[in-house]
Amino acid sequence: MIWSNGACFVVNSQFAIEHWNDSLSQLTGMTESEVLHRPCQEVFAAQLFTGMDFCQKSCPLVTEAGNTTNQPLFVIIPTRYMGQQLIQIHFAIWDDPLTIVHWIQPVNRDFKPVIPLTPRQQQIFALLAQGLTRRDIAQQLNISLSTVNTHIRRVCEIWDAPTERHALTRFIRMQGGNLANSLPSSSS
Structure with missing residues (x-):
């Protein structure tokens, strides 16, 4: 025993x-x-x-x-x-x-698990991390600006991030600063 x-x-x-x-x-x-x-x-x-x-x-x-x-x-x-x-x-x-x-x-009673991002959400956040605007991202991915906004809003909700900047910081940390490997293929 x-x-x-x-x-x-x-x-x-x-x-x-x-x-x-x-x-x-x-x-x-x-x-x-x-x-x-x-x-x-x-x-x-x-x-x-x-x-x-x-x-x-x-x-x-x-x-x-x-x-x-x-x-x-x-x-x-x-x-x-x-x-x-x-x-x-x-x-x-x-x-x-x-x-x-x-x-x-x-470890932490208030822990919220890391919910994996969809490939499209990863693309959008990788491009945000490279400094592209939402409009530039929409053009590059050939999607509407409202779709980009929706993906960013959903990630902020999932991660309980108060702003896009907080979510982007978390994304960059999760990538270990290596954003080259965070860009999935262009198909969603």
């Missing part, structure tokens, strides 16, 4: 959940009876902060165990009452039999 004051769960060699504590029930809104003996990837369907799937049938903690330094990971998990939640996972892996203990710590 694992004792922990924080949110914790344990999976066995078949990646089925063997232990689920009350703190984790409070965080996720899922009770122990709902999750015990279920595969962890069905329960969590977690993603890395970058949007890539983390919880999978072949656990990345095990397949990359030789390459990991047991550093905590930042992962987005679904929760029943709060939508998605950004967490930090600390873990320990034991062999014979394989057991993985996960300690979970919420």
Whole structure:
């Protein structure tokens, strides 16, 4: 038995959940009876902060165990009452039999997940980042100015950005300053 004051769960060699504590029930809104003996990837369907799937049938903690330094990971998990939640996972892996203990710590209760932009939204924001005006973008992409405005407004709403400048700053940060790779093909 694992004792922990924080949110914790344990999976066995078949990646089925063997232990689920009350703190984790409070965080996720899922009770122990709902999750015990279920595969962890069905329960969590977690993603890395970058949007890539983390919880999978072949656990990345095990397949990359030789390459990991047991550093905590930042992962987005679904929760029943709060939508998605950004967490930090600390873990320990034991062999014979394989057991993985996960300690979970919420990073920010007000976390809002990164919702991927459509290819057209990426195009528009990449062009905004290059200094083009909305009118120039409409002409270059052969779409109406109102369509450009709608895409920008929707991104601001999705990201809860008060202004286009805030959304553009977030876009540039998400691209890591490398805007050359953010331009998808011209088809929408």
